[in-house]
Amino acid sequence: MPAGSGLYSMTQEVVMVRIDPNSKSVRYPKEVDDRLSLLARKLGRTKRELVIQMVDYFYKSKKDPADLNDEMLKKELSSGISRILSFIRKQEGDLLVPIYSMASELSTLAKLQGKVTKAIAEAQLKGNAAVGESVNHLKILDSDLKRLIVALAEKDKLKSGFRKILEHYIAQRETLGWPVSAAKKEELAKQVRQALENL
Template sequence: MKQRDTNSIRYPLEADIKLEKLTQNLHRSKKDIFCQMVDYFYRSKKDPADPGDEMLKRELSSGISRILSFIRQQEKDFLLPLFSDAGLLKAAAARQKEVLEGIGRHLLTESERTGTIVQSNEHLLKGVKLLLSKQKEKDLLKQQFSELLEYYIAQREEMGWTTTNVKKEELTAHIRKSLKNL
């Protein structure tokens, strides 16, 4: 059986110093870090000698392009319709505001008219109440006058030809006094 870990590599002292710092920072052995570096470059297909790393730049560029196209699509699908709908809503709200202000002005004038009508109705109601009270007084006066007339007629009938003028005058004075008291 052959031992797996038999290969060795010679490298400059500056690279060894850098590798030593990496081992301290990452808390791994030099062998582990070296194997992981080889795996990284193998998988990513990056050239360690290429400082610009064009492949990485292309990947970043394509990622940014995808993000920008996604944002543009979102703007087209959501933001632009939202802005246009917001504009329509704003215009509709302005029209509704004008309508509501018109209704408010109309209600104010109608309220003033209603106040005037209420005052007129109250005035008319007072007049009608006054007329009713006067009508009741008139009816009461008619009734009292009717009773007085009936009394006069009854007393006059009781008096005959033989009744003295004094009695007739007393009856007439009594009726006149009663009429004045009405």
């Protein structure tokens, strides 16, 4: 093997170099380090974790750390509140107003139905009273008709009795032989019979 060949083989070997992820450093005053240490202890994290999380927070939120009043956050909150209010107004117009209107109409219908029901009940009471009066009138009419039928039967019976009496009178008069002409006798009998029928 030629001289220096061992060196040659060593240079050909891959040298594994460990890359340190903490290769960057930042310098800041001691007062800032005190506050950072206090904040890290309070949050239960290391200063390194806290710095990484702060950078991620400002990177993702696109906030300016120099803006202590956080105007961007205020604008976003104001915009979010405006969107919420706009959504509520839209829902109010689309849902709440029609529901309120329907509830008002239903209330009006319920009141109207109550009035109609009351009117029907009153009409039924009046109808029942009228039916009662009609029944009473019908009873009176029935009683009057019965009396009239009885009276008509009695009148017919009375006429029949008078007719028998008259016929008997006429027959008896014929037998008595009064000196009266036959025409006058017949006329007299006819008048008496007619008078009897007119009773």
